Amino acid sequence: DAGVTQSPTHLIKTRGQQVTLRCSPKSGHDTVSWYQQALGQGPQFIFQYYEEEERQRGNFPDRFSGHQFPNYSSELNVNALLLGDSALYLCASSLPGPATEPYGYTFGSGTRLTVV
Amino acid sequence: KQEVTQIPAALSVPEGENLVLNCSFTDSAIYNLQWFRQDPGKGLTSLLLIQSSQREQTSGRLNASLDKSSGRSTLYIAASQPGDSATYLCAGAGNSGNTPLVFGKGTRLSVIA
Numbered sequence: 001d002a003g004v005t006q007s008p009t010h011l012i013k014t015r016g017q018q019v020t021l022r023c024s025p026k027s028g029h030d031t032v033s034w035y036q037q038a039l040g041q042g043p044q045f046i047f048q049y050y051e052e053e054e055r056q057r058g059n060f061p062d063r064f065s066g067h068q069f070p071n072y073s074s075e076l077n078v079n080a081l082l083l084g085d086s087a088l089y090l091c092a093s094s095l096p097g098p099a100t101e102p103y104g105y106t107f108g109s110g111t112r113l114t115v116v
Numbered sequence: 117k118q119e120v121t122q123i124p125a126a127l128s129v130p131e132g133e134n135l136v137l138n139c140s141f142t143d144s145a146i147y148n149l150q151w152f153r154q155d156p157g158k159g160l161t162s163l164l165l166i167q168s169s170q171r172e173q174t175s176g177r178l179n180a181s182l183d184k185s186s187g188r189s190t191l192y193i194a195a196s197q198p199g200d201s202a203t204y205l206c207a208g209a210g211n212s213g214n215t216p217l218v219f220g221k222g223t224r225l226s227v228i229a
Contacts, residue, residue, distance in 0.1 A: 006159075033216060042120070042205055042219030043160070056216060090159055092217075104150055105217060109159035 004108035006091050012114045013081050019113060021076040025093030026106045031055075032074040033105065034066060035090040043090055049074050078113075086115045118143040120208055122220035129196055130228050137191040137223045139206035144184045147215060151180050151191050152205045154222070160205065164191070196227045 005024040013019050025032050031050045035043035045058035049068035068074045072093075078085055089112075092105040119142045129135050139149070148167045152160040164173045166182040166189070173180050179192040189206055203224045207217035 004159075035217075040221070042207075042221045043217075045216035045218075048216060058216065088157070092160075104148070104162060104165040106162065107152070107160035112157065 004091055004093050004106050006089075006108035006111050008111060009109065010112045010114075012116060015081055015083060015115055017081050018077065018079045019081060021078075021089050021091075021111045021113070022073065023076070023091030023093075023108060024073045025091075029093035029095055029106065030072045031094045032068060032072065033092045033094070034074070034076045035092065036060070037088040037090060037110070039087075046076070081115045083115050086113060088112050118146070118208055118210060118218040120206060120218050120220040122204075122206060122223050124223060125221065126224040126226075128226040128228060131196060131198060133196050133227075134192070134194050135196055135225075137193070137204050137206075137225070139189040139191070139220055141187050141189075141208045141218075143208075143210070144187055145210065146184060147209045149180075149182050149189050149206060149208050150217065151178075151189075152207065154203045154205060156203075163204075193225075196225075198227045198229045201225055201227050 007022045033048040034046040037043040046060050047057040048055045052068045063079045065077045088110045090110045091108045094105045121140045123138045150165045151163045154160050164180040166173050177194040182189045203222040205222040207219040209215045
């Protein structure tokens with residue numbers, strides 16, 4: 001099953017460091033979105049990439065940046081880590097619009113980031 | 117700005133009981149609504165997606181409804197099982213195909229054998 005793949009699964013970083021998280025979308029999907037889920041909360045939208053461009057962005061500081069590659073995979077980068085960045089980071093893939101299938105997101109298993 | 121609320125925050129039921137999870141949203145211009153399941157420390161598994169032109173979707177023991185006019189969706193689980201224990205999240209997408217999902221905080225369900 002070519003679902004959404006995220007790596008690494010767990011990560012521990014020190015305050016002030018930088019981190020890169022990776023995501024491979026579901027086969028056939030070309031749009032990638034990133035979400036942050038703090039403990040006990042629902043996921044919060046960070047940004048979305050399509051055709052290697054950031055298409056939409058949520059209310060997150062510029063320390064959060066991303067990239068999408070020609071093969072549709074994506075990276076999430078966080079600079080100058082804060083303790084409050086500790087969370088589960090989820091990647092979701094989708095098609096660009098509803099014209100080709102009932103629209104929906106497919107999520108990966110997430111990366112658990114702990115900042116100490 | 118879309119806001120999604122889920123009630124109750126937690127629910128504990130005996131095995132075999134039928135139950136309803138509630139989700140409300142503030143902006144009726146919703147494109148679709150998706151229900152997810154999340155096991156502790158894990159990612160999200162999509163359960164059902166209801167498009168704005170639909171009123172309900174069914175998959176096995178699960179049935180989800182959408183009432184845009186009242187800003188509500190419900191997830192009905194029939195004959196609950198201990199394996200249904202998880203957090204259930206609903207999320208709405210806005211009025212275009214790629215508007216990001218807005219999530220509620222979820223309902224944590226425990227089914228007791």
